[in-house]
Amino acid sequence: MGKITINLNPQKEAAPSDVIKSITSYTPFVIIGALVVLLISSILLFVSFGKNQAFNSLNQKWSHWENKASIINQVKTNIASLDTERLNIEEVVTPEYEMSPILGDIFASLPNNIWFESFKFQDGFLSLRGYVVKWPEDPEDHLAYLDTFIHSLRNTKYFSKKFKKLNIKESQKATYNNVEVLRFIIECKS
Numbered sequence: 001m002g003k004i005t006i007n008l009n010p011q012k013e014a015a016p017s018d019v020i021k022s023i024t025s026y027t028p029f030v031i032i033g034a035l036v037v038l039l040i041s042s043i044l045l046f047v048s049f050g051k052n053q054a055f056n057s058l059n060q061k062w063s064h065w066e067n068k069a070s071i072i073n074q075v076k077t078n079i080a081s082l083d084t085e086r087l088n089i090e091e092v093v094t095p096e097y098e099m100s101p102i103l104g105d106i107f108a109s110l111p112n113n114i115w116f117e118s119f120k121f122q123d124g125f126l127s128l129r130g131y132v133v134k135w136p137e138d139p140e141d142h143l144a145y146l147d148t149f150i151h152s153l154r155n156t157k158y159f160s161k162k163f164k165k166l167n168i169k170e171s172q173k174a175t176y177n178n179v180e181v182l183r184f185i186i187e188c189k190s
Contacts, residue, residue, distance in 0.1 A: 109152035
């Protein structure tokens with residue numbers, strides 16, 4: 001069947017335009033979209049506000065400690081400066097060679113039958129002069145005792161650190177108070 005239309009208004013009815021139809025059909029979607037955008041922006045605003053409050057709180061705490069942090073940094077700088085100054089003073093004050101540990105290591109390394117005549121120390125060079133006494137009942141040779149002495153010196157802490165090269169410069173048999181001795185000169189260099 002066909003459609004019957006009764007016009008109770010004698011005026012001519014204007015047909016709705018396509019634009020108005022489009023607007024009325026999309027309006028609910030636009031409103032829903034605007035509400036979603038408004039909701040999301042509100043959530044982001046509250047989240048950023050909360051983060052901003054936390055940041056402000058931490059910033060206030062930091063400003064309270066900032067003065068103390070700068071004092072601590074200044075103290076650290078002063079300590080580093082004092083350490084550098086201490087090292088410079090130690091270089092000037094501390095001698096390169098301390099004689100008491102050197103002599104202590106020498107005398108701790110001595111066998112019973114080695115005697116010293118003299119020590120000479122100058123500019124990192126040490127010369128030891130002395131005698132190796134061989135008693136009649138000793139089976140060892142003079143040079144064996146001298147070698148034992150040099151080997152003991154090389155195993156000491158301080159002496160071996162300061163003097164890397166130990167050489168027998170001279171050795172000569174002699175008689176001293178009717179006892180056969182070996183006269184020696186040992187040179188020690190760094």
